[in-house]
Amino acid sequence: MVLLPSLRYVLTFTGGIAFSTWVNRRVTKRRAAQAAINKTPNKEVASPKLFxxxxxxxxxxxxxxxxxxxxxxxxxxxxxxxxxxxxxxxxxxxxxxxxxxxxxxxxxxxxxxxxxxxxxxxxxxxxxxxxxxxxxxxxRASPSCLADSVSWFCGDDYVKPLWTGLVDSIVTGSATAATRETAEARRLTFARAMGPKTRSTAVKVAAAALARGGARDRILDVAAGHGMYGVLLATQHGSGRDNGHATSTLTAMDAAPLLAAAAPAAAAAGLRGARYAQLAGDPAALEWGYASYDCVIMANYLQTLGADAAAALLRKARAALAPGGRAYIVEALADEDRERGEGTLMALPLLALTRDGETRTFAEVHALCVAAGFAASEVVPLPNSTQTLVVAYQEAPAPDAGVGSVKGAGVVTAAQAGPAQVGDVALFGEAARRAAREDFPSPEETTWNYPMSLGDFFSLVERMVVSSITKNPFE
Amino acid sequence: MVLLPSLRYVLTFTGGIAFSTWVNRRVTKRRAAQAAINKTPNKEVASPKLFxxxxxxxxxxxxxxxxxxxxxxxxxxxxxxxxxxxxxxxxxxxxxxxxxxxxxxxxxxxxxxxxxxxxxxxxxxxxxxxxxxxxxxxxRASPSCLADSVSWFCGDDYVKPLWTGLVDSIVTGSATAATRETAEARRLTFARAMGPKTRSTAVKVAAAALARGGARDRILDVAAGHGMYGVLLATQHGSGRDNGHATSTLTAMDAAPLLAAAAPAAAAAGLRGARYAQLAGDPAALEWGYASYDCVIMANYLQTLGADAAAALLRKARAALAPGGRAYIVEALADEDRERGEGTLMALPLLALTRDGETRTFAEVHALCVAAGFAASEVVPLPNSTQTLVVAYQEAPAPDAGVGSVKGAGVVTAAQAGPAQVGDVALFGEAARRAAREDFPSPEETTWNYPMSLGDFFSLVERMVVSSITKNPFE
Structure with a gap:
C-alpha cells in the first residue's frame, strides 16, 4: 500500500467531496452569478429566471x-x-x-x-x-426505498411552521416555543421515516470508525432516535484482527418516546439483554457517567443546539469517554465562509425550528471539541453524503501509529490548530474553496461495499485520492 | 433584407426558443435520466439526489x-x-x-x-x-422590480390549496368548488402583483403584432386583468407607415373587481374617454358583438378553461373579429409530447386550482382555432419568455403578402395542417424535440430594444435564425 503523499492531498480531496453536492446542483446558478460579478462586471446579464x-x-x-x-x-x-x-x-x-x-x-x-x-x-x-x-x-418494494421520508421532508408539521414562522424567526433570531415543541415532536417522525435514509450514512460512519481502530466495547448513542448509528457501530465488523467483534454493548440515550423506536432496531440486530441499555430523558439533564464509554455518537444533534449548549454537551462527552475513547459527530457541515452547499442551506430550517441551532463549519466544531478538552479532531468525508463525520479524540493519536497513514495524515491536532481557524484548519477551508472555485470535478460515484476489509478500505480511499490528485487544477 | 430560407428553419428556431428554459434548468437532471435510460441501460447510476x-x-x-x-x-x-x-x-x-x-x-x-x-x-x-x-x-427601487409577485407565486392563498388539495384534484381530476373560488379571487392579486412581470411580455406581444401589420383600431382584451396587453397593443407604435398610430380604442372585459385594476392602467397610458370602454362580467356569459374588433387578446386565460369552454370562447372571438382581424393568444405552451418544459409543468397548478384547465400544445391550440373558424394560426416565440404567442387569423394571409416573409413563412395554414397534428404541425414538434435531444444550444440572451422599427425587428429575427442555423446539429 502506497503511503499518502501529504496532508495537503487529503485536504484537497476533502474539499472535492464536501462540495460535490453543490457542484452538481447549483453550478448553473453560481456560474451565472460568478460571471456577472467577476468576469463581466459591466455587462448586463440580469435575468428573472432564478427568482x-x-x-x-x-x-x-x-x-x-x-x-x-x-x-x-x-x-x-x-x-x-x-x-x-x-x-x-x-x-x-x-x-x-x-x-x-x-x-x-x-x-x-x-x-x-x-x-x-x-x-x-x-x-x-x-x-x-x-x-x-x-x-x-x-x-416501496425496493429495499432502499425512501418514499416514506416524504413525510419528514414535506410533512405538514414541517412545511407549515417553516412557511408561517420563518419571518418571525428571522426577526427574533429564534423559533417560538410552540414551533420548537412541534419540531421536537417531529423527531419521532424522523426516527420512523428516516431509518432507510440514514442507514447508508450509518454504515459509512461505522466503516470509518472501524478503519481508525480503537476500542468500541462500550458505546453511547446520544439522542439516538432510530438508533441506527449506535446499532451499526456495535454490530458491524471488518476482517482481520477486528473480525468477530461481537461483544459491544450499546446504551441509547433519548426521550422515552424515541427510545421506543431505537429498542426494536437494537433487538433486531442482536443487541439484547446485557448488550443493550437505555437512558431516558434530555441528554442535557441526564448523568452520562465518567470514563464509562469507548465511543460516544452524536448524529444530527449538535447542530440543533446553540454554542453554549453544544459546548456543555461535548464536555459531558469528553468526561464520559475512557482513555483513548472517541466521539463521533455526524452532521452537515457548513463551508468555511458559509456561502454555499447543503450545510449552509440547512441553517435555515434550524433557524426556523430551533431556539439557537445552526450548522457549523469544521473550524467551529473543532474549536468546540478543543475547548471541551479533546486532544484532536479529524474531519472525515462520507462518500455520496451531504453529512460529514468529525472524530474527536480523547487522546491525540501518534502521527504514525494506528492502523494506517490516513488517520495520521487526516488528523488536525490541537497543537497544529488553535480554536481560531488558522494553520491547517484554514488550509482545509482554502483548499476546499479553491477546489470549488475551479469547478473541481466531483469524484465519480463509488459503491461502498460494506463490510470490507481494512485493506480494501485504504485501497478505496487511496484510489479516490489519487483520482483527485490527477485532476488537481492548482498543482 | 434577406428573405428567410424556408419554413423549416423558422420551425427549428422556434424549437430552440421554446425549450431554452428547460435546457438551462433541467439539463443536469435530464442528462442523468437520459444516460441512465438510453446510453448505459445496465449500469447502475441510481442516486437519491433528485428526490x-x-x-x-x-x-x-x-x-x-x-x-x-x-x-x-x-x-x-x-x-x-x-x-x-x-x-x-x-x-x-x-x-x-x-x-x-x-x-x-x-x-x-x-x-x-x-x-x-x-x-x-x-x-x-x-x-x-x-x-x-x-x-x-x-x-423595489428598480423599475423592473418583481418583488411583489412573490405574493402571487408564494402567497398563502396559492401554496395552501396547492399543497392540501393536490391529491384530491388528482383523484377526482378537478379542483373543488372552494379551491376554484380561492383561485378566482387570486386573479385580483395577479392583476396587482404581476403588472411588472407581464409588462415585458406584453411589449413583445405588441411588437410581434406590429411586425405582422393589420388593423388595430378596435381592440378587445378578454379577461384583461391588469390590462397591460391591451394597453400596449393600443398605444405602442413602430416607425414608418405604422408611426403615429394614436387612435386605437381599447375595450377591457373582465369581472368588475378586475376592471378596477385595468382602468387606471389604461388611463395612465392616455386611453380615456372614447378610447376606453369596459365590459364587466364573465367572458363566457357576455355578448362580445359581431365583426366589431380588429384584435382580440386572450392572455393566460384559455389555459384555465377545459376544451369545450375554450372552443366556445374562440368561436366568440372569431365572430367578434372584423374581416382581416386577428386573435392574440398568450400563454405557456406544452411541448408536443408533454414531457418537459415550463408549459408541461404549469399543468399541475391548473389541475390543482381549476375545474378542467390545462396547458395545451401548439397542435391543440391550432386545432381549437381551426374548429372555431379561424383560417390559420401562427406560433410566435417570445424571446426570453416562458410564454408563447399564437396568432389566429380570421382570414389566411397570402404567403408573400403583408409586411415581410416572416409572417408567410411562420404561418401554418388550415390547408397545411388539419385538427390532428400532422404535416407542418408535426414537424414543429419533431424539430423541437430533435433539437432538444441534441442539447441544441439556447440562443444567447438578446436585448429587446422596444420601440424598434420593423426593419430592426426583422433584422433581429434574421440574426437569431441564422445563429440557430449555423449551430443546427441535424443538417
Missing part, C-alpha cells in the same frame, strides 16, 4: 409528496415486475384509484421533473417507466 | 418569500446607492429591524442560492451585495 424558478420551487415538493402518497411509483414498478409493458396513464390511474386526467397530468409533470421516462416513440399511446433512481428509492 | 433536492425545494421558496417580505434586497441596494461599501449582516439586520443572527443566516442561505454575493476576501468581516439579477428584479 421565478425559486419562487415556483415549492410546486415540485408538492408534486412529489402527492405522487408518493398516491403510491404512483410503486404502481408503475409493479406492472414492470410482472414482466408486462410499461403502463399507460389510464392503467396507473386505475391502479391508484385516480382520475385518468389527474394522473396523466401528474405523470407528465413527474416526467418533466426527471422522475419518469415517457415513451415518446409510441405517441400518442404514451407509456411511463421509472428511472433507475426512482426505481431504487421510490418503489 | 431529496425536490423534496427540499419548498424551503427555497420560503426563503425568498421571507427575504422579500423583510425588504432585504431593497435594504442592501439602498446602502450601495448611497455610495457606501456593501453592508454587513448587522447593518442589514438593523435596516430591516431583525435580529443579527436571523439576518446572518438568511443572507448566507440567499448567497448559497445565488441571490447575493458574499465578500469572501474580507473574512471574517463579511459583507453582502446583490447580483445584477437581484438588483434589477428584487430591489
Amino acid at each position: 421565478i424558478d425559486t419562487a415556483n420551487a415549492h410546486m415540485g415538493s408538492a408534486m412529489l409528496k402527492a405522487a408518493v402518497e398516491l403510491n404512483v411509483f410503486t404502481a408503475i414498478a409493479a406492472v414492470t415486475r410482472k414482466g408486462e409493458a410499461p403502463p399507460t396513464a389510464a392503467r396507473v390511474a386505475e391502479a391508484c384509484r385516480c382520475s385518468e386526467r389527474g394522473m396523466r397530468i401528474l405523470l407528465d409533470v413527474l416526467t418533466a421533473e426527471g422522475f419518469l421516462v415517457k415513451s415518446v416513440s409510441s405517441r400518442p399511446m404514451y407509456t411511463y417507466k421509472l428511472t433507475p433512481s426512482s426505481g431504487k428509492y421510490l418503489d | 431529496i433536492d425536490t423534496a427540499n425545494a419548498h424551503m427555497g421558496s420560503a426563503m425568498l418569500k421571507a427575504a422579500v417580505e423583510l425588504n432585504v434586497f431593497t435594504a442592501i441596494a439602498a446602502v450601495t446607492r448611497k455610495g457606501e461599501a456593501p453592508p454587513t449582516a448587522a447593518r442589514v439586520a438593523e435596516a430591516c429591524r431583525c435580529s443579527e443572527r436571523g439576518m446572518r443566516i438568511l443572507l448566507d442561505v440567499l448567497t448559497a442560492e445565488g441571490f447575493l454575493v458574499k465578500s469572501v476576501s474580507s473574512r471574517p468581516m463579511y459583507t453582502y451585495k446583490l447580483t445584477p439579477s437581484s438588483g434589477k428584479y428584487l430591489d
Whole structure:
C-alpha cells in the first residue's frame, strides 16, 4: 500500500467531496452569478429566471409528496415486475384509484421533473417507466426505498411552521416555543421515516470508525432516535484482527418516546439483554457517567443546539469517554465562509425550528471539541453524503501509529490548530474553496461495499485520492 | 433584407426558443435520466439526489418569500446607492429591524442560492451585495422590480390549496368548488402583483403584432386583468407607415373587481374617454358583438378553461373579429409530447386550482382555432419568455403578402395542417424535440430594444435564425 503523499492531498480531496453536492446542483446558478460579478462586471446579464424558478420551487415538493402518497411509483414498478409493458396513464390511474386526467397530468409533470421516462416513440399511446433512481428509492418494494421520508421532508408539521414562522424567526433570531415543541415532536417522525435514509450514512460512519481502530466495547448513542448509528457501530465488523467483534454493548440515550423506536432496531440486530441499555430523558439533564464509554455518537444533534449548549454537551462527552475513547459527530457541515452547499442551506430550517441551532463549519466544531478538552479532531468525508463525520479524540493519536497513514495524515491536532481557524484548519477551508472555485470535478460515484476489509478500505480511499490528485487544477 | 430560407428553419428556431428554459434548468437532471435510460441501460447510476433536492425545494421558496417580505434586497441596494461599501449582516439586520443572527443566516442561505454575493476576501468581516439579477428584479427601487409577485407565486392563498388539495384534484381530476373560488379571487392579486412581470411580455406581444401589420383600431382584451396587453397593443407604435398610430380604442372585459385594476392602467397610458370602454362580467356569459374588433387578446386565460369552454370562447372571438382581424393568444405552451418544459409543468397548478384547465400544445391550440373558424394560426416565440404567442387569423394571409416573409413563412395554414397534428404541425414538434435531444444550444440572451422599427425587428429575427442555423446539429 502506497503511503499518502501529504496532508495537503487529503485536504484537497476533502474539499472535492464536501462540495460535490453543490457542484452538481447549483453550478448553473453560481456560474451565472460568478460571471456577472467577476468576469463581466459591466455587462448586463440580469435575468428573472432564478427568482421565478425559486419562487415556483415549492410546486415540485408538492408534486412529489402527492405522487408518493398516491403510491404512483410503486404502481408503475409493479406492472414492470410482472414482466408486462410499461403502463399507460389510464392503467396507473386505475391502479391508484385516480382520475385518468389527474394522473396523466401528474405523470407528465413527474416526467418533466426527471422522475419518469415517457415513451415518446409510441405517441400518442404514451407509456411511463421509472428511472433507475426512482426505481431504487421510490418503489416501496425496493429495499432502499425512501418514499416514506416524504413525510419528514414535506410533512405538514414541517412545511407549515417553516412557511408561517420563518419571518418571525428571522426577526427574533429564534423559533417560538410552540414551533420548537412541534419540531421536537417531529423527531419521532424522523426516527420512523428516516431509518432507510440514514442507514447508508450509518454504515459509512461505522466503516470509518472501524478503519481508525480503537476500542468500541462500550458505546453511547446520544439522542439516538432510530438508533441506527449506535446499532451499526456495535454490530458491524471488518476482517482481520477486528473480525468477530461481537461483544459491544450499546446504551441509547433519548426521550422515552424515541427510545421506543431505537429498542426494536437494537433487538433486531442482536443487541439484547446485557448488550443493550437505555437512558431516558434530555441528554442535557441526564448523568452520562465518567470514563464509562469507548465511543460516544452524536448524529444530527449538535447542530440543533446553540454554542453554549453544544459546548456543555461535548464536555459531558469528553468526561464520559475512557482513555483513548472517541466521539463521533455526524452532521452537515457548513463551508468555511458559509456561502454555499447543503450545510449552509440547512441553517435555515434550524433557524426556523430551533431556539439557537445552526450548522457549523469544521473550524467551529473543532474549536468546540478543543475547548471541551479533546486532544484532536479529524474531519472525515462520507462518500455520496451531504453529512460529514468529525472524530474527536480523547487522546491525540501518534502521527504514525494506528492502523494506517490516513488517520495520521487526516488528523488536525490541537497543537497544529488553535480554536481560531488558522494553520491547517484554514488550509482545509482554502483548499476546499479553491477546489470549488475551479469547478473541481466531483469524484465519480463509488459503491461502498460494506463490510470490507481494512485493506480494501485504504485501497478505496487511496484510489479516490489519487483520482483527485490527477485532476488537481492548482498543482 | 434577406428573405428567410424556408419554413423549416423558422420551425427549428422556434424549437430552440421554446425549450431554452428547460435546457438551462433541467439539463443536469435530464442528462442523468437520459444516460441512465438510453446510453448505459445496465449500469447502475441510481442516486437519491433528485428526490431529496425536490423534496427540499419548498424551503427555497420560503426563503425568498421571507427575504422579500423583510425588504432585504431593497435594504442592501439602498446602502450601495448611497455610495457606501456593501453592508454587513448587522447593518442589514438593523435596516430591516431583525435580529443579527436571523439576518446572518438568511443572507448566507440567499448567497448559497445565488441571490447575493458574499465578500469572501474580507473574512471574517463579511459583507453582502446583490447580483445584477437581484438588483434589477428584487430591489423595489428598480423599475423592473418583481418583488411583489412573490405574493402571487408564494402567497398563502396559492401554496395552501396547492399543497392540501393536490391529491384530491388528482383523484377526482378537478379542483373543488372552494379551491376554484380561492383561485378566482387570486386573479385580483395577479392583476396587482404581476403588472411588472407581464409588462415585458406584453411589449413583445405588441411588437410581434406590429411586425405582422393589420388593423388595430378596435381592440378587445378578454379577461384583461391588469390590462397591460391591451394597453400596449393600443398605444405602442413602430416607425414608418405604422408611426403615429394614436387612435386605437381599447375595450377591457373582465369581472368588475378586475376592471378596477385595468382602468387606471389604461388611463395612465392616455386611453380615456372614447378610447376606453369596459365590459364587466364573465367572458363566457357576455355578448362580445359581431365583426366589431380588429384584435382580440386572450392572455393566460384559455389555459384555465377545459376544451369545450375554450372552443366556445374562440368561436366568440372569431365572430367578434372584423374581416382581416386577428386573435392574440398568450400563454405557456406544452411541448408536443408533454414531457418537459415550463408549459408541461404549469399543468399541475391548473389541475390543482381549476375545474378542467390545462396547458395545451401548439397542435391543440391550432386545432381549437381551426374548429372555431379561424383560417390559420401562427406560433410566435417570445424571446426570453416562458410564454408563447399564437396568432389566429380570421382570414389566411397570402404567403408573400403583408409586411415581410416572416409572417408567410411562420404561418401554418388550415390547408397545411388539419385538427390532428400532422404535416407542418408535426414537424414543429419533431424539430423541437430533435433539437432538444441534441442539447441544441439556447440562443444567447438578446436585448429587446422596444420601440424598434420593423426593419430592426426583422433584422433581429434574421440574426437569431441564422445563429440557430449555423449551430443546427441535424443538417
